[in-house]
Amino acid sequence: MVYIVRRYVEYIQKNYCKNTANSYLNDIYQFINWFENTRQEKFEFSILTEYDLKQYRKHIQNQYDSQNTIERKVTSINKFLQWADAEKLIKPLKMQQIKNENYFSLPLTISKKQRNKLLRYVYRTKNLRDILVFELILRASLKVSDLCSLKINDVQFQDNISYITIHNPTRILSLGPRITKILKKYLVERNDSCPYVIVGQKNKNIHEPISRIAIYQILKKYAKEAGFEKINANILRNTSVAMLIEKHDIQTAQKVLGHKLIATTARYIQTTEI
Structure with missing residues (x-):
């Protein structure tokens, strides 16, 4: 798994500017840490399920007030999953975009x-x-x-x-x-x-x-x-x-x-x- 994450790091750093890449990678590492702490086992694509994604979505909704931050974290995970799918590492998975009443609040x-x-x-x-x-x-x-x-x-x-x-x-x-x-x-x-x-x-x-x-x-x-x-x-x-x-x-x-x-x-x- 460490090797796969390194490959993704190389992909992100090659295709995005430094600050955007760092934001995406920080979001990915947070997700992996949450997964391992919650499930008490090492993160592997083979054991990742849609249920895990739904639970993580609830987790970040409870952790963050900013809708922009929440949406960015969802986007980061989805980009990671899309890359893994393209690399034939997983079956297609996607975290649903988060919509709640805060999304429609006035800026x-x-x-x-x-x-x-x-x-x-x-x-x-x-x-x-x-x-x-x-x-x-x-x-x-x-x-x-x-x-x-x-x-x-x-x-x-x-x-x-x-x-x-x-x-x-x-x-x-x-x-x-x-x-x-x-x-x-x-x-x-x-x-x-x-x-x-x-x-x-x-x-x-x-x-x-x-x-x-x-x-x-x-x-x-x-x-x-x-x-x-x-x-x-x-x-x-x-x-x-x-x-x-x-x-x-x-x-x-x-x-x-x-x-x-x-x-x-x-x-x-x-x-x-x-």
């Missing part, structure tokens, strides 16, 4: 007043990296995974504006003068050979690309300082998407966000403030 956002207060706390620090993180989420509607995987080669400057290429799905977004100015200053200030735009800790005098956890910690830090402990990455991006739809139209928002279905974008037409 949570923050008000303009809360947004401005939060940004004031961030700007007071004069920490260009942290300012850039908030601006790219709130003004450019980037996801945390987009921030982590954004490379310098994905950025093009043109006078006082800039263009960034976002992948999965691929699209080009324009950044206004404000964010472009911050981005330029940050890249000069960090003075580092790391190919990623936003960097984290140093390793042998070279910065590593920032991690999801580091970004979550940055967001949590400033939200707490501003007195908004409930604010997280999802709420900030929900706010950004709602602003985007209000400023433009739903079709424009769909293109910017890279949504395949306009129904996905339409969920953000009506939101509720925390």
